[in-house]
Amino acid sequence: MKDIQTDGIPTFDDVIAAHERIKPHIHRTPVLTSTYFNDLTGAELFFKCENFQKAGAFKVRGASNAVFGLSDEKAKLGVATHSSGNHALSLSYAAGRRGIPCTVVMPRTAPEAKKAAVRGYGGKIVECEPSTSSREAIFAEVVAETGAEFVHPYNDPRVIAGQATCSRELMEQVDDLETVIAPIGGGGMVSGTCLTLSTVAPHVDIIAAEPEQADDAYRSFKAGHIIADDAPVTIADGLKVPLKELTWHFVSNYVSDILTASEDEIVDAMKLTWQRMKIVMEPSCAVPLATILKNKYKFAGKRVGVIVTGGNVDMDTLPWLTA
């Protein structure tokens, strides 16, 4: 297996090595189809169900690649990150599998359910104030004290190579895809998709889907440089973070379009999936379907891969039941 690359743009060789490295720790998730959604959209949709992934989201691919790519010596010191979302869960899961410490810096205001889930996977939480300055200061302390390896949620070649294994599986599972669509926040999944498809299927259109209310990637794409929002407000809480240099490289070079959806469209698509496909999608991962339903003409008649990124939802606060 190729040594893990910790710096610069990852290559498809890194993806192959990542896949071999993480296979014992992840699911090869199924691809589902839905006659209902095919009829509704006029497209043939193939849903790659990372909501069934370990820790409930695709993020476990990148996190596992980073954790299992560490030398024994480095691994002993553990890993650390700042995240209150699926990356925190996933890194805790992967570290737990390797039996090494994982520290997550999380705002003290983060939902208790999220904190409990991280602890459930064996992660240690260090709380910060809900501000960037506090987070950075506390995180620096954690790293200085522990010597832990920082695994960024997306701007890390190990993480991007790990996420890229998802579309590699999808291309093995479904023939003749013409388009692949995935949600975009920081751009880790989209970058991984670009990395795989630009090598194994360069003719496939890659489309990113984003909430209107957190459309920094859309505006970056149009402007030709990264535009970072300060504090976007959207139900799709996995998609609030901005692009960074590694993900911008992939997005600017390989994405053919970025489509956006309103909050109501996202919630409607989410609810409709639960009702008709009988699967639990989190809000972030309903965004691609919301944009397909809004732009049917772009997808009709095509074979479209849809990355269903995760299914971690607080069942007590469902968005269509809260005002």
Next chain:
Amino acid sequence: MKDIQTDGIPTFDDVIAAHERIKPHIHRTPVLTSTYFNDLTGAELFFKCENFQKAGAFKVRGASNAVFGLSDEKAKLGVATHSSGNHALSLSYAAGRRGIPCTVVMPRTAPEAKKAAVRGYGGKIVECEPSTSSREAIFAEVVAETGAEFVHPYNDPRVIAGQATCSRELMEQVDDLETVIAPIGGGGMVSGTCLTLSTVAPHVDIIAAEPEQADDAYRSFKAGHIIADDAPVTIADGLKVPLKELTWHFVSNYVSDILTASEDEIVDAMKLTWQRMKIVMEPSCAVPLATILKNKYKFAGKRVGVIVTGGNVDMDTLPWLTA
């Protein structure tokens, strides 16, 4: 293919013929596993996911067998049933596939969502008052007027043979099962399971799971004869109906035990499945898992097939969110 049997106890030859007959109209549903639930129960659970079935429930197997087993002459007159649940949806779906009329007698008080779903599949609804006498009178009128073939939700050999195809698939999909558990209402699914397993795997334990608040099958099983409740109240609305002579035949001869769960236990199991497996189960189909969680000692160390019967849920009135 064997001619369809419309009277008496169906045999495994009827199941083979049913399977051939309905294959173009149903999904071979997947079997899912969950590390979380295996760890929690100490058993190895294999979930046969009929929530992913056409029309959202296993009932489409029996309904399709009845509909596609009709002679062309009989089929022209259509089919009819009384049901406000998944059988109504399923019969409408199957009749729509064959292009014949389907009339469903339903209480005028049934939820609008259910009525809309039946109409969405092409079924015609005739409303009755919410009483047995009104239902029977109106249903007799419908049959007299249309000449439609009555397809009972469960006390019909065609329906039982159709439901039996579910456990036939399960036995092909999973090796070495020791126990199979399914919810029991009228007993159609359990009877089908008995019919298949008593032929292809007679050593497998068959357990039925029932709500404590609608435990007529449990009491019948203990008493040795059918006890029918008048109007049980349970969240598991698919399981309120009593056993009838055909299903009692299978239950009394082949079921090894009937376990019950309280309303809270059912809701907890349902919610936990959504949270951890990321699939949508309806209350009725969470009952087996609820009884497994309550009787772990009975299942620990065993390979257990769990029939997940359906996923038709009103997303606006989730039971853990209503008082």
